[in-house]
Amino acid sequence: MGHSIKVTVNGVTHEATVEPRMLLVQFLREVLLLTGTHIGCDTSQCGACTVLVDGVATKSCTMFAVQADGKEITTIEGLAANGDLHPLQKAFWEEHGLQCGFCTPGVIMSSYDFLKRNPNPTEEEIRHALEGNYCRCTGYQNIVKAVKKAAQSMS
Amino acid sequence: MANYIGSSLKRKEDRRFITGKGTYTDDIVLPNMTYAYIVRSPHAHARIKAIHTDKALAHPGVVAVFTGKDLQDDGVNPLPTGWQITDSMIEPPHPVVAVDRVRYVGDPVAVVVAESRAAAKDAAELVEVDYEVLPAVVDATKAIEDGAPLVHDEAPNNLSFTWELGDKAATDEALSKAAHITRLEIINQRLIPNAMEPRSAIGDYHPARDELTLYTSSQNPHLIRLLMCAFVLGIPEHKVRVISPDVGGGFGSKIFHYPEEVIVSWSSRKLGRPVKWTAERSESFLTDAHGRDHYTVAEMGMDEDGTILALRVNTIANLGAYLSTFAGGIPTWLYGTLLAGQYKYPHIYVQTKGVFTHTTPVDAYRGAGRPEATFVLERLMDTAARELGMDPAEFRRKNFIPADAFPYETPVVLTYDSGNYEGSLEKAMQLIDYKKWREEQAKARNQGRLIGIGISCYIEACGIAPSKVAGAIGVRAGLYEGASIRVHPTGQVTVYTGAHSHGQGHETTFAQIVADGLGISPDNVEVVHGDTAQIPFGMGTYGSRSLAVGGSAIWRAVEKIREKAKKIAAHKLEASEDDIVFEDGKWVVKGTDRALTLGEIALTAYVPHDYPEGLEPGLEENSFYDPSNFTFPFGTHISVVEIDPETGKVQILRYVAVDDVGNVINPMIVEGQVHGGLAQGIGQALWEGAVYDENGQLLTGSMMDYAIPKADDLPHFEVDRTVTPCPHNPLGVKGAGETGTIASTACIANAVVDAVSHLGIKDIPMPLTPERVWRAIHGK
Numbered sequence: 051m052g053h054s055i056k057v058t059v060n061g062v063t064h065e066a067t068v069e070p071r072m073l074l075v076q077f078l079r080e081v082l083l084l085t086g087t088h089i090g091c092d093t094s095q096c097g098a099c100t101v102l103v104d105g106v107a108t109k110s111c112t113m114f115a116v117q118a119d120g121k122e123i124t125t126i127e128g129l130a131a132n133g134d135l136h137p138l139q140k141a142f143w144e145e146h147g148l149q150c151g152f153c154t155p156g157v158i159m160s161s162y163d164f165l166k167r168n169p170n171p172t173e174e175e176i177r178h179a180l181e182g183n184y185c186r187c188t189g190y191q192n193i194v195k196a197v198k199k200a201a202q203s204m205s
Numbered sequence: 206m207a208n209y210i211g212s213s214l215k216r217k218e219d220r221r222f223i224t225g226k227g228t229y230t231d232d233i234v235l236p237n238m239t240y241a242y243i244v245r246s247p248h249a250h251a252r253i254k255a256i257h258t259d260k261a262l263a264h265p266g267v268v269a270v271f272t273g274k275d276l277q278d279d280g281v282n283p284l285p286t287g288w289q290i291t292d293s294m295i296e297p298p299h300p301v302v303a304v305d306r307v308r309y310v311g312d313p314v315a316v317v318v319a320e321s322r323a324a325a326k327d328a329a330e331l332v333e334v335d336y337e338v339l340p341a342v343v344d345a346t347k348a349i350e351d352g353a354p355l356v357h358d359e360a361p362n363n364l365s366f367t368w369e370l371g372d373k374a375a376t377d378e379a380l381s382k383a384a385h386i387t388r389l390e391i392i393n394q395r396l397i398p399n400a401m402e403p404r405s406a407i408g409d410y411h412p413a414r415d416e417l418t419l420y421t422s423s424q425n426p427h428l429i430r431l432l433m434c435a436f437v438l439g440i441p442e443h444k445v446r447v448i449s450p451d452v453g454g455g456f457g458s459k460i461f462h463y464p465e466e467v468i469v470s471w472s473s474r475k476l477g478r479p480v481k482w483t484a485e486r487s488e489s490f491l492t493d494a495h496g497r498d499h500y501t502v503a504e505m506g507m508d509e510d511g512t513i514l515a516l517r518v519n520t521i522a523n524l525g526a527y528l529s530t531f532a533g534g535i536p537t538w539l540y541g542t543l544l545a546g547q548y549k550y551p552h553i554y555v556q557t558k559g560v561f562t563h564t565t566p567v568d569a570y571r572g573a574g575r576p577e578a579t580f581v582l583e584r585l586m587d588t589a590a591r592e593l594g595m596d597p598a599e600f601r602r603k604n605f606i607p608a609d610a611f612p613y614e615t616p617v618v619l620t621y622d623s624g625n626y627e628g629s630l631e632k633a634m635q636l637i638d639y640k641k642w643r644e645e646q647a648k649a650r651n652q653g654r655l656i657g658i659g660i661s662c663y664i665e666a667c668g669i670a671p672s673k674v675a676g677a678i679g680v681r682a683g684l685y686e687g688a689s690i691r692v693h694p695t696g697q698v699t700v701y702t703g704a705h706s707h708g709q710g711h712e713t714t715f716a717q718i719v720a721d722g723l724g725i726s727p728d729n730v731e732v733v734h735g736d737t738a739q740i741p742f743g744m745g746t747y748g749s750r751s752l753a754v755g756g757s758a759i760w761r762a763v764e765k766i767r768e769k770a771k772k773i774a775a776h777k778l779e780a781s782e783d784d785i786v787f788e789d790g791k792w793v794v795k796g797t798d799r800a801l802t803l804g805e806i807a808l809t810a811y812v813p814h815d816y817p818e819g820l821e822p823g824l825e826e827n828s829f830y831d832p833s834n835f836t837f838p839f840g841t842h843i844s845v846v847e848i849d850p851e852t853g854k855v856q857i858l859r860y861v862a863v864d865d866v867g868n869v870i871n872p873m874i875v876e877g878q879v880h881g882g883l884a885q886g887i888g889q890a891l892w893e894g895a896v897y898d899e900n901g902q903l904l905t906g907s908m909m910d911y912a913i914p915k916a917d918d919l920p921h922f923e924v925d926r927t928v929t930p931c932p933h934n935p936l937g938v939k940g941a942g943e944t945g946t947i948a949s950t951a952c953i954a955n956a957v958v959d960a961v962s963h964l965g966i967k968d969i970p971m972p973l974t975p976e977r978v979w980r981a982i983h984g985k
Contacts, residue, residue, distance in 0.1 A: 069323070071323070079232075080234075083234065084225070085225070085228075085229075085231075085232035086224070086225015086226065086227070087225070088229070088401075088402070088453070089231075089403070090401045090402070090403070090453075090486065091486035091907070091908045092485045092486045092487055092907070093486065093907045093908050093909050095907075095908035095909060096401065096486075096908060098401060125225065126223075126224065126225030127224065127225040127226075129224075129225075130224055135223070135224070139223040139224065142219070142223050143215055143216070143219045143220070143223055144215060146215075146216065146873045146874065146876075146877045148219060148222055148223065149454070149708035149709070149710070149877060149881060150400070150401065150402065150451075150452065150453045150454040150707055150708030151218075151219070151221075151222025151223075151227050151451065151453065151708070152227075152229065152400075152401040152402040152453030152454060153401045153453075154222050154223060155225050158223065173921070174917075176916070177916040177917035177919075178916075178917050180915075180916040180917075181915050181916060181917050183916070184401065184908070184913055184915065185401065185916075186399055186400055186401050186454050186456065186881070186884075186885070186913065187401075187454055187708045187877075187881045188877060188880055188881050188884075189880035189881045189882075189883050189884035189914075189919060189922065189945075190880075190884070190914075190915075190916040190919055191880045191919075191921060191922055192877060192880065193916065194916065194921075
């Protein structure tokens with residue numbers, strides 16, 4: 051039943067045997083114990099499980115672990131380089147872009163990919179880009195501010 | 206000395222969340238852990254004829270399969286409800302796992318425990334339940350009709366209680382003499398909370414120590430422990446530790462004692478292994494207590510010049526299939542008492558019927574009764590102003606309780622502590638430029654465009670509550686809060702609070718209070734919450750009570766520390782106690798530069814070589830604070846919307862919120878609370894709503910079907926404040942968690958109706974989706 055996979059997560063290569071039905075998010079959380087990536091829904095709406103797969107923001111509940119074979123994954127735990135917070139992480143902190151923190155890793159990973167594609171976005175573009183990430187706490191206002199601030203500090 | 210109170214300090218808790226290092230319940234993995242999957246009823250109402258578990262038991266990896274009968278035979282009692290509304294309230298048993306009948310889609314019928322989630326879920330498919338499907342009723346107005354299917358045999362007409370408040374005769378008489386009566390029929394639709402973290406629980410029983418640890422995504426771990434130990438499992442409280450670690454949002458839905466907490470605890474005791482359960486989102490939709498669901502007829506009478514004479518409100522509240530923990534109190538005491546709003550009502554009478562239906566239990570959801578009351582009132586105010594030909598702002602102003610009338614006693618038993626309603630209305634009107642928008646609206650109408658302006662003036666009663674009052678109104682609990690402050694020998698401080706943070710930022714706000722109170726940096730204050738083994742006792746967080754009640758308890762403990770520190774300082778500085786003052790964060794001999802810091806005093810307290818005679822060593826104090834009244838935040842929200850006549854889509858052009866939450870400890874956090882509250886209130890106005898079909902199937906059972914507001918649905922909010930301190934708690938604070946939700950639903954609904962009122966439209970039922978608005982405009 052098991053399939054062997056080799057996946058690089060946050061720069062570390064892992065080899066594992068997984069059931070074909072195991073989702074990437076389950077692999078990250080339950081096998082690698084990287085619990086910063088969260089599961090908020092079962093219909094790929096909420097975006098709490100967003101990670102980067104070969105640099106592209108991906109809802110890790112929409113992908114099987116076996117599909118990640120040979121890929122490079124970045125999760126929220128891998129975003130801070132050598133302990134220095136990424137500008138997005140700093141901006142979320144400074145602008146109060148989070149409350150309960152549950153959606154936050156997914157929102158940050160989506161924003162990371164978005165800012166790569168659009169380094170100087172308008173408020174409207176940010177709101178549109180984050181349509182796939184639900185937040186029930188913040189009303190999004192400070193998330194939008196944080197993404198804008200991160201864009202400015204990265205440019 | 207820095208003044209931390211009032212400053213927008215960055216949150217201390219955020220580092221772990223932004224780096225993915227938070228610890229939510231499902232993140233916890235214990236050695237030898239098993240996983241529970243719950244088999245749930247697919248029918249809204251059915252008799253369980255038989256349950257066959259043998260195939261499931263034989264499935265690889267399955268450890269055990271339990272049914273409701275197993276729990277019942279083992280002495281597990283039904284879940285209690287915590288609020289008795291009337292002496293005659295009918296309170297049918299709520300089995301943890303259904304035994305012979307299921308009463309809503311999602312009712313637990315069996316539990317499969319296995320070595321992995323996958324095995325448990327696979328085996329759950331093999332549990333065969335023979336149901337005899339029975340007729341169901343989902344609409345409370347139909348459930349009270351004769352002949353409706355009964356949810357509980359002991360509740361005729363599905364009625365749990367009929368509750369009333371106010372002087373009926375005087376209200377009826379005043380209305381009979383009124384020059385004008387405005388009447389509205391209002392459906393406040395059912396909402397599904399959808400905290401982003403699905404509920405999760407782990408039971409971890411240690412047989413040799415006979416100790417149980419329950420990890421649960423709860424807003425009030427102590428209450429869960431009390432209810433589960435004393436009422437459901439009958440096990441000793443001191444042998445049970447409940448930990449609510451990081452919790453991913455609650456909004457009320459995580460207040461209640463849920464079946465799954467008992468299931469994992471009981472199963473773990475049976476199996477001697479940890480048992481974890483985590484809801485899938487579809488389970489959250491079916492089993493997290495829902496909110497709202499009122500049908501109301503409201504009538505307000507006025508004299509010729511628009512002075513309000515009386516208000517009569519009749520509400521039918523859908524309670525769902527069972528009485529959830531605080532279910533009865535929400536559509537009664539937290540609703541009817543708020544019906545005076547900001548206005549001078551000589552007479553009010555309110556009656557609420559609490560009704561069982563074959564739907565998910567209904568309980569507190571952000572605002573809990575107060576948004577429903579505000580919606581009734583503020584829709585009435587706008588409608589009445591329109592019918593009287595008055596400007597809605599002017600009509601409100603005319604009927605406001607004046608700023609010099611506080612404390613003010615309403616006809617529905619509350620005594621408002623302080624307020625300045627004219628002040629917040631004025632400020633909001635200026636901020637949005639009300640006059641200009643009225644002109645714009647007139648111009649737009651001439652061009653066939655639909656612009657509407659909505660006002661909502663609200664009052665909230667929060668900081669619940671004086672325990673004496675709680676007892677008098679049937680709450681089966683006290684509503685004080687506990688706090689403990691431990692000053693360590695080096696002068697750093699740990700604060701233990703009975704309030705629980707699930708996004709509110711207590712670790713920061715409470716640290717700011719203690720930092721100012723003891724003259725230290727917030728970096729040297731650690732706030733601990735959510736663990737019954739560490740915290741003396743706590744009533745948890747809901748009803749915007751954390752700061753007003755929990756913060757006050759912390760402040761009382763600070764005062765006790767300061768008292769003891771003063772004795773130590775007097776001894777060390779060789780001064781009289783009366784000459785020691787706390788100034789600039791130090792204990793100073795009045796008029797001198799001789800002073801001691803907390804660190805110096807703490808060291809003395811723990812190394813008491815040279816120490817006051819008769820004084821106990823150590824520096825640690827407990828406090829339990831029981832408030833003397835509710836607190837009453839208030840404010841005015843004004844919105845401007847434009848409706849596309851072709852599609853019915855509502856666009857919010859401006860949203861101004863002026864709130865008065867008393868003194869503010871951390872403005873950044875308060876604004877964040879308001880933003881989030883607005884999103885949920887606007888969500889109800891425009892998009893959200895639970896829909897059941899007539900058989901009791903939840904049609905909006907996933908995030909694909911239930912419209913949670915997204916980033917590009919919402920506007921940029923303009924948030925401001927007035928400050929009217931609370932006069933009866935030491936910090937002068939009122940509470941900020943729910944104001945946004947309470948005000949905004951009515952604010953948006955008023956704006957939408959205002960945009961189309963010239964077309965002869967008096968009301969459109971929520972949610973105001975493009976389809977509904979389009980149908981209203983086009984009369985289809």
